Amino acid sequence: MGGLLLVLTALVLAALLLLDPWLRRTLEEQVARRSQGRYQLRIGTLHTSLWQRSIRLSRLRLRPAQDPRLWTDTTALSRLLADVGELRISGVGLWAALRRQQIPVDSVVVAGVTLRLLDLPATKVAGQPLHERLPARVPGLAIGYLGVRKLQAAYGAGRRPEVSLREGTVTARDVLLSAAGAADTQRLGYARTVLLRVAGVAARSVLDHEVVLGHGQFSSARQLLTLDALRLRSWRPPGRRQRLPQLNLTLAQLRLTGLQPTSLARRRLSLDSLLIRQPHLTFTPPRQAPPPVYQLVAPYLNRLTLAHVRLTGGYVRVAGMAAAPTVRRIALTGTDLRIDKAAAADPKRVLYAHAWQLRTGLTTARLSPPVYRGGYQALNLDTKTGRLQLEEAFLLPTMSATAVNRYKGHQSPNITLRLPRLQATGLDFAALDQRGAVLAGQVTLSRLQVLVDGDGRFPLNPTPSIVTPERLGKLPLRLNVRRIRIADATVRTNYLSPSSGRQGTLTFNRLNGTLTNITNDPRLMSAAQPAVVRASGYIANRWRADLQIWLPLLDPNGTHWGRATFGPGSITLLNSMTEPSRNVRFARGNVQQATIGFRANRRQITGTMRAQYSDLKLELLSPKGGADRKTLFTKIGTSLLNGVVVRDENPRRDEGRLKVGDMTSRRELRVSALSLWRQGLVSGLLNSIGAPKKLARKISEQQ
Known part of the structure; x- marks a missing residue:
């Protein structure tokens, strides 16, 4: 009897000793067989523990075959180089595996992963869901914890990859890799919760641009996505024409809350808030106006809503055009955004939102370049209350009246304008957004200062003047301002006489007045109901x-x-x-x-x-x-x-x-x-x- 036990013990020990080499050899052979010789797997060490129901693998190395005949145009596999420092699987339900039931696994931890994808498959084949690729004897896996640590990844065969990740971490909990897990709409990629952290992400050739991300984090439990130190800049490979407008963007942080990726399966996305901190944007507008935003979103989402959006510390400069407008210190808040066709035409919404509040700092542009530069020191508007306020607006010539006339070849007034404050109330921002109509209750100009310089030594402008009543009525946009109020204005005119060569001056001070019914709406404008100017x-x-x-x-x-x-x-x-x-x-x-x-x-x-x-x-x-x-x-x-x-x-x-x-x-x-x-x-x-x-x-x- 004792001899029999000794023999049985020896057989078990021999099986245990032979199990690890057998498993390692089987795994390596399975990879070669399933890839039809295109891949080779090498495992440095493999150690199992039946008592602890665990398996540990280290120094895994996956390499594609060098034979080019195995990688033809009909190959549905991509070439991938992979190195894994360690793979630990613990708490495997062996009894469930023997009974061919769903196998519970306490944890799967992968550490020290380096991936290099050399190219994409030559042939695109619709792949099976991951749970359908399990062995036939395994109906599913229930993994309590799945973690990938110290992940490095890159795509592209060149010296500089097209996409790269310096370091990443993935954590998933309650992973149900089965048909039931795939059908569960509350799960994301079979997992109940997912936490993703990345650092040092770079991608080139993304619509002729390069994207660099300092840090990023996504938590499905907190429904939070955060991107820190994001940079987007125009880039294209040498010799290729620029296909899209150039855009250069840096921002300190982008933060999305209320993000539920599971709703994307229903083509819906509802977000609680979007925060953008310190965006710095320089872009060249396209030659042809892009389609409305809702048309760009429609192929991907049936409904996109955002309860709150906030932008702070913004800077925008428009390049590629003579005006080159620049806006500094932008602070923007929007509430209740809904992006679809109905919202675009909703008269109660402005740019898809129920309300916008905007504040900016110094804003400048070249007007009628190169003759003028203009702008203002501050802007404050609220679409809900219909109010707008400008502080320290200005229009300044870049050359003298004589130089302007010489540049244009005819007489042209050289205007200097300074406006300490402009206030507008009753503005219909929705009409401006949807119809390009300027509708306002009252506009007040406070302490306006105007200087008009002229040089009569040049011929008259060969084209008709635009400063006439009839031209105002022919504006290409609908205009309806019920009242314009001018308070304490000063106007000075200087005129260089062609006969004497001397400059004459006339000044108007303490000007106050009102302009009423400034409109080109035929329902409101007639000889019996004209615009009226009163001034003193x-x-x-x-x-x-x-x-x-x-x-x-x-x-x-x-x-x-x-x-x-x-x-x-x-x-x-x-x-x-x-x-x-x-x-x-x-x-x-x-x-x-x-x-x-x-x-x-x-x-x-x-x-x-x-x-x-x-x-x-x-x-x-x-x-x-x-x-x-x-x-x-x-x-x-x-x-x-x-x-x-x-x-x-x-x-x-x-x-x-x-x-x-x-x-x-x-x-x-x-x-x-x-x-x-x-x-x-x-x-x-x-x-x-x-x-x-x-x-x-x-x-x-x-x-």
């Missing part, structure tokens, strides 16, 4: 003026009318403009009151000027005179002008009747409506003080 201010900060103009913006003839009144003041305030431009000086003259009524269209301006003044005296100047620009000829002309032509007072004491000036001047379509109003003012003033009507008209029409 001071010439040279001392001469009060009030203005009211009615503008039917859809009138094809550009018809409009208005009236203006001037309070008491010295007419010598106009010398800063008349001396350089007309070679005429008002030696003295006091205006008690002046009233203008006019009507204008595309052909002319007509009207009347009623000016009450006294002690008026003019002096003719010579552009080639001495220090005071007087010559013998101008002195004689001055005497004749004041003695024969000029009415020194209106009304005259002996007549008692006010001389009404006739305002008539032909319109030049190449100049703005502002120039036409000035022409009418000049012709009415000259006729009022005694100049013949035809002469007054001729002088007013001199450009």
